[in-house]
Structures are given as structure tokens and as C-alpha cells.
Amino acid sequence: MSLDDLNREQKRHLKKMGALDDKGKVQKQQRQQPKKKQDRVGPVQYLREVRDEMRKVAWPQRPAIVRYSIVVLVTVIVYTALVGGLDYFFGKLAEWFYST
Numbered sequence: 384m385s386l387d388d389l390n391r392e393q394k395r396h397l398k399k400m401g402a403l404d405d406k407g408k409v410q411k412q413q414r415q416q417p418k419k420k421q422d423r424v425g426p427v428q429y430l431r432e433v434r435d436e437m438r439k440v441a442w443p444q445r446p447a448i449v450r451y452s453i454v455v456l457v458t459v460i461v462y463t464a465l466v467g468g469l470d471y472f473f474g475k476l477a478e479w480f481y482s483t
Contacts, residue, residue, distance in 0.1 A: 404410045
């Protein structure tokens with residue numbers, strides 16, 4: 384397979400990996416040493432990083448939370464009624480079918 388057989392996305396990926404130079408020529412790559420296992424961070428550092436990441440989250444506003452909660456509650460009630468009604472119907476059907 385030659386470079387002419389590759390599409391732009393494949394060439395971009397190879398360039399990003401370092402297999403191609405800026406002109407699109409094949410570049411011999413040095414073998415990378417396996418990465419050493421990183422040391423664990425302490426609980427204080429972990430909590431600090433969690434706090435920093437949680438600050439980046441785009442939290443919904445109160446009206447959106449109320450609206451979503453109402454949608455979830457109505458959906459749960461409807462499906463509960465549906466399953467309960469079907470259970471009742473099939474129970475009566477089975478009772479009629481198996482009665483002597």
C-alpha cells in the first residue's frame with residue numbers, strides 16, 4: 384500500500400501519530416519505551432481535581448430541573464398504571480380461563 388492509496392483522514396492520523404512529516408513523506412519513528420505506571424495521587428489531590436472538574440460542568444437551571452422532574456414523574460406514573468392495568472387484565476383473563 385502506498386501513500387496514494389490513503390485518504391486525507393488516514394494521512395492526517397498518520398501525521399498526528401508521527402509516521403509522516405510535514406511534507407507527507409514517511410518518517411522513521413523511534414520505538415517508544417513502554418510508559419511506566421504513574422504514581423497514584425493522594426486523597427487531597429484527588430478531591431482537588433474532582434472539585435476543579437465539577438466547576439467545569441454546565442449545571443441546568445432550577446426551571447429545567449423542575450420540568451425534567453415532572454416529566455420523569457408523569458412517565459413513571461403512566462408506565463406504572465399501564466403495567467398495573469395489564470397485570471390486572473391478564474390476571475382476570477387467567478382467572479376466567481382456569482376457572483372450573
